[in-house]
Amino acid sequence: MSEKAIELDRVVKTFKQGFKPRFRALDEVSFSVVEGEAFGFVGQNGAGKSTAIKILTGALRQDGGAARLFGVDVADFRSRRGLGYVPENPWLYDYLTPLEILRMGVVAQGIALDGAELDRHCMQWLERFSIAAVAHKRTRSFSKGMVQRTALAHAMACRPRLLILDEPLSGLDPLGRRDVVDILVEYRQGGGTVFFSSHVLHDVERLADRFGLIHKGRLHTVQRPSDLGGGDEVLSVRTVGIAPVVGMQADVADRWSAQVPASQLWPLLDAARAAGHTVIEIKPALSLERAFLKFVSDLDRSN
Numbered sequence: 001m002s003e004k005a006i007e008l009d010r011v012v013k014t015f016k017q018g019f020k021p022r023f024r025a026l027d028e029v030s031f032s033v034v035e036g037e038a039f040g041f042v043g044q045n046g047a048g049k050s051t052a053i054k055i056l057t058g059a060l061r062q063d064g065g066a067a068r069l070f071g072v073d074v075a076d077f078r079s080r081r082g083l084g085y086v087p088e089n090p091w092l093y094d095y096l097t098p099l100e101i102l103r104m105g106v107v108a109q110g111i112a113l114d115g116a117e118l119d120r121h122c123m124q125w126l127e128r129f130s131i132a133a134v135a136h137k138r139t140r141s142f143s144k145g146m147v148q149r150t151a152l153a154h155a156m157a158c159r160p161r162l163l164i165l166d167e168p169l170s171g172l173d174p175l176g177r178r179d180v181v182d183i184l185v186e187y188r189q190g191g192g193t194v195f196f197s198s199h200v201l202h203d204v205e206r207l208a209d210r211f212g213l214i215h216k217g218r219l220h221t222v223q224r225p226s227d228l229g230g231g232d233e234v235l236s237v238r239t240v241g242i243a244p245v246v247g248m249q250a251d252v253a254d255r256w257s258a259q260v261p262a263s264q265l266w267p268l269l270d271a272a273r274a275a276g277h278t279v280i281e282i283k284p285a286l287s288l289e290r291a292f293l294k295f296v297s298d299l300d301r302s303n
């Protein structure tokens with residue numbers, strides 16, 4: 001059986017709020033991530049994602065429950081051996097260069113590399129994250145995206161067995177996001193474990209085997225992205241044809257579209273065919289992003 005890389009067991013974290021009673025940023029949150037898995041932690045701003053990550057990385061102490069990395073309590077610094085962590089807003093020593101930062105991290109992790117070999121190893125990772133051109137520049141003048149890339153290169157260069165990433169793609173442009181997704185996919189194929197937070201469901205769809213949805217400090221569901229997006233509630237149908245079809249709206253240049261409940265799909269297709277239309281697309285009308293928003297608004301309504 002695979003080892004649990006991450007385990008949260010009824011974790012509670014409260015914060016003081018002026019004169020108001022302490023509020024629960026995490027309310028009995030339990031889940032686990034097994035070795036080799038990619039797990040996305042999703043939720044809106046303020047849901048509790050960073051708080052959970054800070055507990056896992058030892059930056060915050062929980063008020064109740066237990067948190068473990070590879071079976072070791074997070075209160076024990078040894079739990080963080082082999083952990084690669086990139087916070088939401090990475091902080092780098094801004095008088096150091098990316099190469100120096102990577103060298104320092106690799107040595108601190110006790111990886112047996114030095115001299116030219118160490119530099120080659122670090123430069124490879126800087127190249128992977130398209131930051132090699134500024135490898136010898138102090139990070140002081142770096143943009144958010146460059147800081148993010150350097151921090152990710154640092155985490156990967158340390159050969160982590162577990163990566164914990166807080167909004168890893170948030171500061172990156174679309175090409176940068178694609179590069180990082182490719183690198184993470186490759187890392188997974190090599191057996192690595194990834195736990196990442198995101199409020200962008202598209203990232204979760206691309207990266208995660210499973211995701212946990214946290215809302216106002218409570219973990220509401222753990223599912224596969226395909227479970228959320230699938231659903232058969234509403235389908236979007238597009239056709240091309242001349243004659244009108246009841247239930248379809250005219251778009252441009254003889255193209256027609258409709259959104260129908262799944263149960264109405266076949267009657268609509270029959271009508272479209274009878275009118276001489278050709279079907280060009282049928283897909284779920286709700287994207288993952290919209291499905292997520294619906295999920296959250298349903299939760300809010302039921303509370």
Ligand SMILES: Nc1ncnc2c1ncn2[C@@H]1O[C@H](COP(=O)(O)OP(=O)(O)OP(=O)(O)O)[C@@H](O)[C@H]1O
Nearest residue numbers: 015016025043044045046047048049050051052199
């Ligand atoms: N040190 C703190 N003191 C008081 N309240 C805090 C503290 N840290 C977080 N909170 C509150 O706890 C709740 C959860 O915050 P957290 O940063 O974990 O959310 P998040 O899901 O990571 O959001 P985001 O996507 O905006 O980063 C929020 O209401 C936040 O204001």
